[in-house]
Amino acid sequence: MLRELKEEVYRANVALIESGLVKLTWGNASGISRKERLVVIKPSGVDYSDLSPDNMVVVDLKGRVVEGELRPSSDTPTHVLLYKCFGEIGGVVHTHSTWATSWAQAGKSIPCFGTTHADHFYNEVPCTRLLNTEETETDYELNTGRVIEETFSERDYLGTPGVLVAGHAPFTWGKNVLDAVKNGIILEEIAKMACLSLLINAETSILPKHIMDKHYFRKHGKDAYYGQNPKNK
């Protein structure tokens, strides 16, 4: 069942370790088959060295296990909700990567200070509000998804493929799970550079909109001309 997707989700979870984004078991990646309406996700709290394509867990869009002998990541309800709200994404990644998590702990959105950021995330990477007591005590992981949905109520989730959950850590997404991993890598680097920019100059300004637009549309949309893709011709 979903052999190819399991292989891809497995490789994404391994890539999270190899890239240094995930320490111990602090992270998880999932991918969705939109056609089958099924999500493949990492099992909960399993050492990365024990992972294999075969022990990835398959859940439906209610988060119920459809296949797999292990329990799915405890963050499964967050992943599933994101697939439901963000209809065009194919993969979701959650990490506690050092610099992005530090911004989440600080409760601050990451301002767009440069073109590295603008090339991949349009405008700031937003930080959610904290969950309240009720949201925390009942359906915590589902409510984590809801506060992300709320944060993007007036934002474009394709233009800004990531978020910081306040007091917690980042989630990123993409057209598939490996793209979501790549966005996690980029988010970590721009989180680091934004912090260093502020250390160098506490008054660092946001990139002017004309440069932000230029860089974003150089890589995205119909007039893109970066890379080798046909649409960018």
Place this chain on the structure above:
Amino acid sequence: MLRELKEEVYRANVALIESGLVKLTWGNASGISRKERLVVIKPSGVDYSDLSPDNMVVVDLKGRVVEGELRPSSDTPTHVLLYKCFGEIGGVVHTHSTWATSWAQAGKSIPCFGTTHADHFYNEVPCTRLLNTEETETDYELNTGRVIEETFSERDYLGTPGVLVAGHAPFTWGKNVLDAVKNGIILEEIAKMACLSLLINAETSILPKHIMDKHYFRKHGKDAYYGQNPKNK
């Protein structure tokens, strides 16, 4: 004698080097056999490349060498005291890991700024007071243990399995020595992220109690549901 425990303590000491927590000979790990009332600990000041299960030192609960040709770590009296005060621990680790040691030097407890912290250490990781002249000049290592005991007089050592000794460095513990190593790795990462959070936002707030509780009890206690353990079902 205690072949298995020696092997485990040896592997823990090697893991301290491989994880980057220990440079040169700045660290030591020990494990206890509660049944035999004997502690296995790293020899003092020996290069990690010269360690083997066979040169681990066995001491009793008075810190006297029972087996081994090398002298035990100079921090042995601290380890032994912790085993006596903290009756349910099976392993102790001491390192001078960069970020945790910097908090210890700064004389500050590490506030719980996020869920990575809350998942593993309930509330702040406390920093002890400095030892006074008398405590330093006589039985220094024993008094280091005593000031840790004093710091935990109204804390739960199982909920917060680590401490910063002011002006010195961290100690962590766990149900066994490899668990204590893991807690040392986690402590180093949360020490780093807490510092970075303050650099991003000097007014970073402590995680609200309802989220702190949620994350801690998601992983610990009878209602835990993280991971694959039977008790977490």
Place this chain on the structure above:
Amino acid sequence: MLRELKEEVYRANVALIESGLVKLTWGNASGISRKERLVVIKPSGVDYSDLSPDNMVVVDLKGRVVEGELRPSSDTPTHVLLYKCFGEIGGVVHTHSTWATSWAQAGKSIPCFGTTHADHFYNEVPCTRLLNTEETETDYELNTGRVIEETFSERDYLGTPGVLVAGHAPFTWGKNVLDAVKNGIILEEIAKMACLSLLINAETSILPKHIMDKHYFRKHGKDAYYGQNPKNK
């Protein structure tokens, strides 16, 4: 065509990854044959693992592709302009290396705080002004080259072989492409040390001119005496 130069430019692009200066596809290196008036440059947005000497792109001094099946780096107009303005350089490198990019985002020139800097870059490494709306919307990459040219209108591009483009990232150059890579590595390290110096002492002073001169001329010019070169005898 230009077999040797292609090999060299290929190796330079690989060195950018191996040195940690370039993550993902965020960087490019080029070299020029002054005799043939042709530039060899990395193709745009190609994974480093897919690069080879054979898929390097050859362009003329109008930036038109002369050989190669892939599109050249989107930054080609910047490289070409630099070769035209800076008549004695043989290689150009662009990266988004972490610390240098953080200075560029902060909009600050890197002051010469020590001899490591003075050994390789005479005086500060300047930061350009931001491009305005018109310069950004039309011929952006060419105008990026022009703002670098403007920044060096009263500076010696051989004495200071690098620049920070405000809100963007560094460019470095050298007598050949591997020399430009080396200058990129040096720039990253002095960017890091300058930031740390300011964290240690917010009032850090610029190196006095007599020491700046001593170190620069110890390595450069007719009285140089560092290294094994005949001219340094």
Place this chain on the structure above:
Amino acid sequence: MLRELKEEVYRANVALIESGLVKLTWGNASGISRKERLVVIKPSGVDYSDLSPDNMVVVDLKGRVVEGELRPSSDTPTHVLLYKCFGEIGGVVHTHSTWATSWAQAGKSIPCFGTTHADHFYNEVPCTRLLNTEETETDYELNTGRVIEETFSERDYLGTPGVLVAGHAPFTWGKNVLDAVKNGIILEEIAKMACLSLLINAETSILPKHIMDKHYFRKHGKDAYYGQNPKNK
């Protein structure tokens, strides 16, 4: 001639690269044969991959080459002067290691904030004054040695085996060249932790003298009890 010392100095220079203390050619190590009154030092500006025991350079205590086809490190006059002033040392190391150099650029001595520091350097690691114009223009490297000598006029060079040259970088020494390398590694780590301690707490206090003494004399002098050395019994 001095085969064993050449081998040792070669290995020390390689260790500087492997430990990450030296990038490119920014560093050098030397050792002395007190009996022969000859110093073995790295050649100037040679790539580390081209070093071998055979191309180490032998100089006398006037800095004149006695054996070797390459020119000795441009810092040779500094090394030689240190051997003359500090009669009990056997090795000298100079690096531009990131954190120690940042303190040197900041013009600040590294305060003793913790026991990691106190275990190896008694009290602060001092920063010299800047050289004046005359000292810089004539006999610069010799005067670098003199300003170190001046800085230690009322300090114990055995108790504090290293120094920061203002605006430049660190020098360390030891009973032999590998010991000097080890002191360079330790200096880099305590420089990093001192900076981080200040970021965490700008009011970080110096370690009380009774703890400083305890740690230093636990490892040094007639009452030392750390490690396995006979004198520490």
